[in-house]
Amino acid sequence: MLLKKVRGFPDHLEEDCLKYDSLLSVSAELLKKFNFSRINPPVLEYSELFSRTLGEESDIVNKEMYSFQKGEDSFTLRPEGTAGVARMFITQKLDQQLPLRWFYYGPMFRHERPQKGRFRQFHQLGVELLGDKGELADIEILSLAWLLIKQLQLESKVCLEINSLGAVEERAHYKQKLKKFLLDFKNKLSVDSQIRLDKNPLRIWDSKEEPDQEILKKAPLLKECLKSSSLNKYEKIKQLLTQFKIPFKENHRLVRGLDYYNDLVFEWTSQDLGAQSAFLAGGRYDGLISQLGGKETSAIGWALGLERLSLLCQTFKPKPLQLAFISSGQSAQEKAFQLAYELRAEGFSVYHHFSGNFSKQMKRAGQKCLFALIYGEKEHNKQEIILKNLTQGDQTCLPLSSLQSELKKKFKV
Numbered sequence: 001m002l003l004k005k006v007r008g009f010p011d012h013l014e015e016d017c018l019k020y021d022s023l024l025s026v027s028a029e030l031l032k033k034f035n036f037s038r039i040n041p042p043v044l045e046y047s048e049l050f051s052r053t054l055g056e057e058s059d060i061v062n063k064e065m066y067s068f069q070k071g072e073d074s075f076t077l078r079p080e081g082t083a084g085v086a087r088m089f090i091t092q093k094l095d096q097q098l099p100l101r102w103f104y105y106g107p108m109f110r111h112e113r114p115q116k117g118r119f120r121q122f123h124q125l126g127v128e129l130l131g132d133k134g135e136l137a138d139i140e141i142l143s144l145a146w147l148l149i150k151q152l153q154l155e156s157k158v159c160l161e162i163n164s165l166g167a168v169e170e171r172a173h174y175k176q177k178l179k180k181f182l183l184d185f186k187n188k189l190s191v192d193s194q195i196r197l198d199k200n201p202l203r204i205w206d207s208k209e210e211p212d213q214e215i216l217k218k219a220p221l222l223k224e225c226l227k228s229s230s231l232n233k234y235e236k237i238k239q240l241l242t243q244f245k246i247p248f249k250e251n252h253r254l255v256r257g258l259d260y261y262n263d264l265v266f267e268w269t270s271q272d273l274g275a276q277s278a279f280l281a282g283g284r285y286d287g288l289i290s291q292l293g294g295k296e297t298s299a300i301g302w303a304l305g306l307e308r309l310s311l312l313c314q315t316f317k318p319k320p321l322q323l324a325f326i327s328s329g330q331s332a333q334e335k336a337f338q339l340a341y342e343l344r345a346e347g348f349s350v351y352h353h354f355s356g357n358f359s360k361q362m363k364r365a366g367q368k369c370l371f372a373l374i375y376g377e378k379e380h381n382k383q384e385i386i387l388k389n390l391t392q393g394d395q396t397c398l399p400l401s402s403l404q405s406e407l408k409k410k411f412k413v
Contacts, residue, residue, distance in 0.1 A: 008111075008120025010307075018318050019310045020123065024105060026151055027125055034144050036101040036127060041084040043107060047074040053083040053288060054258050064110040077109040081126040081303055082260070082285065089130060090294040098131030098297070105306075116274050117308040126303040127282075130289075133298035135236040138264050138284065139244060141300050145268065145280055146246045154270075154312055158279075161251040162241075162266045164234040166226040168287060171262070174225040175201055185215045205255045208275070221252045230263065237264055256281065260288040264300070270312055279312065280304035322411055324365030324390075325352040329377035336375045339385075339403070346404055348411065366390050 005011065012020070028038070047067050054060050066077040078084055081104060094100065105125045114120060129141055142160070149158055165171055179201040186194060190209040197204065204212060226234070241248050256265045265283035273279060282302025289297040323343065327336035333354055340352040351368045353361060358376075365372045374386040374395075385403060387410075388395035398406050 006120075008114040010119050010121070014318075016310070019313065020306050023152070023306060023309060023313065024125065027148055028103075030144070030148055030151065031103050031127070034101065034140070036103045039085070039088070039102045039104050040106070041078075041081065041088050041104060043078050043109075044075050045078055045084055045087065047076040049083050049087055049292075050076055050079060053086070053260050053291065054080070060110060060258075064112050066109045066111060079108055079110045080258070081106075081108065081124055082128065082258075082288070082301055085126070085128050085301075086289050086292055086294070086299075089289060089297070090292055095295050095297065100128075100130040102128045102130070115276060117279075117305070117311045118276055119307060123306040124303045125306060126301060128299065128301035130297055130299045132300075133286070135233060135240060137298070137300055138237050139240045141282070141302060142241065142246060142266065143244055145302055145304075146244075149268065149280075152309075152313055157272055157312055158268050158270045160241075160246065160248040160266060160268050161254055162237070162248050162264065163222070163251055163254040164226060164230060165222060165255065165262055165265055165283070166230040167262060170225050170227060170230060171202070171222070174220070174222045177220050177225060178202065178204075181219050182215065188215060200259075202255055205253055216253070222255070223252050233263060256283055260285045260291070262286055266302070268304075272312055273308060276308075279308040318368075321349040321351045321369045322371060323348055323350045323407075324361075324369040324372045325350065325354070326358065326361045326365060326372050326374045327352075327354060327376065328358050328361075329380065332375050332377050332380040335380060336373075339373075339375070339400075343404065343407070346408070348407065 047065070050065060051061050060079045065079055067074055085102065085104070089095070089100070103126060106123065107121050108124050109121055111120055112118070127141065127144065129137055132140070146160075149155060166174075179197060182189065182197055182201055182204065186197060188211055189197065189204070190207060190212050193204045193207050193209065193212050205216065207213065207216075223231075238248070238250075251267075254265055254267060256267075261283040263284045263286070266281065267278040268280040269277040270279060271277060280302055282300070284298075284300040286296070286298050288299060289295065325336045325340050327333045336352065337354060340350045343350050351365065353364050356364070362372065370390060372388045372390055374388055379385050383400045384397050385400060386395050387398055387407075
């Protein structure tokens, strides 16, 4: 049997995992400072959850979901996280605990064309702020993302793009206005956009087809349909971004690809990522929970793609372990195995690869650790061990009887 990897489902080796773990560690530490707590929604939901929340005409629902039938029920591997969070909030009856600040991390699944940093199985870190309304909540969620970007030293590589979708009724009015404009160009639109024109013309803004983009250059913009209340909210957000020294630019073509958004939407993009430049995106979704049968609940959030974010960051090197055991001779190797176990139990990080000759063990140790404990038959007979500094080369002998206490003093364990 010829074994093949499924396209778009990457193998993550040590270097990838180290990078993702480092990004998650930095993110989790910052999220705790903002009082966000971790949740863990399931990766499998009823398909109806996504068709109701993302929009029947969305590319995700129409083309990208991994769904399957089991008996009379249809299930879907989650293509994004917010719908599942909203479902969890309702089914767990948490409306009396508002406001809630949640974050989650895990795999998402979309059947789309794999490309740079974009896979069919990918990982997202999601942040949701439920129950806080107003522009200060918007800035809270944006400033959180900005501080994370600064901690990762990516300020010079990224750009924040923002727009307002306004209220539901304003967007509905705009859809009619946009549709009326596009009908004159229907035969020139791509096949997908012609379908979207009847079902949801707002989706045509997502098109990457060149003919569509040319037509859209002259299309009316959503901001032309916003009332004073929506415009005032948007202006306040821009003022606060300036006050907080968070650089941004307005993108009136930014609509996001999901139906549940209202008012503020945003994306952080980077030219280093190519055509699919967004790596962190989100917005306000005040109507989502009530749409699913819950109480009217203010909500805003964002999600970042770990694979895409990692492309912007430096290569992460593993933190060196404290000690490596280098042993030779059967009696010495068995004793070294025991000593390594005892040191780990006392809190030391110990690398012990007990095969290969002395030079191979030493080479591996130099790649992994700062110090080596050298223990051969000679040291075994003398009941002592050599502690060698692998960066400076100096070494000293330690008696086995006081090994743990001597190492604890040296490494302050």
